[in-house]
Amino acid sequence: MGTRERNRALVRERLLDTAEQLFADQGFAAVSVRDITAAAGLRLAAVNDSFGSKENLFRQVILRRAEVLNAERSAALDHPPRSATTAERLRWCVDAFARPYLVHGYLVHSAESEGWRNYIRLVAQLTPARQRVLLTVADQYNPMATRFIAALRETLPGCDEARLHRAYEFMVTSTLTFFSPTHRLDILTDGEVRSDDVAAHYDILLDFLTGGFLALKGTS
Secondary structure: OOHHHHHHHHHHHHHHHHHHHHHHHOOOOOOOOOHHHHHHHOOHHHHHHHOHHHHHHHHHHHHHHHHHHHHHHHHHHHHOOOOOOHHHHHHHHHHHHHHHHHHHHHHOOOOOOHHHHHHHHHHHHHOOOOOHHHHHHHHHHHHHHHHHHHHHHHHOOOOOHHHHHHHHHHHOOOOOOHHHOOOOOHHHHHOOOOOOOOOHHHHHHHHHHHHHHHOOOOOO
16 A cells, blocks of 8 residues: 555545544534544535535444444354353344443453443433434444344244344333443442443343343233
């Protein structure tokens, strides 16, 4: 890679990192191209030069980490536990979904950890929102969602489809909320429980979601 290509790649990464943080902090609609380039220390035209538009920059912010998530989740789903009880298989499914967030955001301490935490906060904002920009990234999540729902369907045969899909949605939103601490727990417990201590409380998330799915067993 030549000097010019390296510089372009560096500019691109700086824009992605900066936009990711600003979108997570303020939301997509509230952040302008000027905000992004100013925070990144780049000229105003940098976004259009590298991505064509703010919308495409947003899509690339999502795509960059969605590809990693999808690959790791797919690999986990490729190796289901053998001779497992229903509860054990459900817990495996929940862990396959949630663990990449835990590992990249909180267990692996690297320059990317903060970026992953910003990404999780961004996606957590988007999930309940009715924003047009969601349509530009839905294709990054839908195939993997279909795989997880299929794994849950196989584990809970006969379960009503509406219940199954709703339960998957609850898993997504609960997981994103868990990994996007707001310090509400810190206030409620006078500091005895830290909302950002997610590694220590990860099993609680697994227990809660496994129990919720297990309650669907035999429903129709």
